[in-house]
Amino acid sequence: YNDDEAGRLAEATQNMLAGVGIKANITPLDKPTYDTNLEAGGHSIILRRYTWDGLDILPWFHDSYYLPYPNYLGVADPELDQIWLESEAVPTWEERSDSFRVGHQMLIDKWYPWAPIYQRPILVFARSTVKDIFLTPLRAGMTTESFIMVDLEE
Structure with a gap:
């Protein structure tokens, strides 16, 4: 903010x-x-x-309950949803943090080789002087592909 x-x-x-x-x-x-x-x-x-004292950010973007908004990435994993649900029910902050770490590790292992990124579906245009751009399609929202947009200035 x-x-x-x-x-x-x-x-x-x-x-x-x-x-x-x-x-x-x-x-x-x-x-x-x-x-x-x-x-x-x-x-x-x-x-x-993102810090461990803001644990709700993980389920907000990755629980199938929140499809399609704000779970734009389209993560729909019942096992992961169960981790978020059980994490909310534990009595102490330490146990909740431990449970969310399990969910975080699962996100890294199963869904992401890097940090979660929301990419909305758009077209990418670039000048002919832009070289070596590799567009990687990812699951996003209600579409099957999206690409990172880069605003270029002289």
């Missing part, structure tokens, strides 16, 4: 992208604006801080 840490995250990410030749204009948003943009699909990429 829109605070000092979010600003530093945006700046660091912009610098990393600039280091590989991608100009990105990342703007931290307040919670209502963030929610509106997320639901409307009004973004190319979302950066979200």
